[in-house]
Amino acid sequence: MNDQERLAAVIQEFMDRPMTMGELTNAVAKILGLAADQANEIAVTELTRAYAMKSKAEADEVRASGFEVLDIWRTTNDELVCELCDHEGKVRGDGWNECPPVHPGCRCSVEHEAA
Numbered sequence: 001m002n003d004q005e006r007l008a009a010v011i012q013e014f015m016d017r018p019m020t021m022g023e024l025t026n027a028v029a030k031i032l033g034l035a036a037d038q039a040n041e042i043a044v045t046e047l048t049r050a051y052a053m054k055s056k057a058e059a060d061e062v063r064a065s066g067f068e069v070l071d072i073w074r075t076t077n078d079e080l081v082c083e084l085c086d087h088e089g090k091v092r093g094d095g096w097n098e099c100p101p102v103h104p105g106c107r108c109s110v111e112h113e114a115a
Helices: 003-016 021-032 036-064
Strands: 069-074 109-114
Touching: 003 021, 003 036, 021 036, 036 069, 036 109
Parallel strands: none
Antiparallel strands: 069 109
16 A cells, blocks of 8 residues: 555545544654644645545535535635635635645635525
């Protein structure tokens, strides 16, 4: 198993069972041989990507059933939100098209609502 596969496995493990961000960061640091701050940024980015992919798949399933679904950008709405992510509450096409993560350390998500 290569590093990318081990990273994907530990991200999936985080999603499947209780684990703290500290435990995830430590696992990423061990897999990639990185310092804690670098490992944390990768953990946050890859966790954001995994949740975004899961959310998109679920919304696509609903769309395939014939329902219209809006994609709504969500941030953590704090002082760390950057200009790239400043789309809080906007629907896809209203200033954004690419799902998170849009940069390393991105903590955004996409919420789905019935149209």
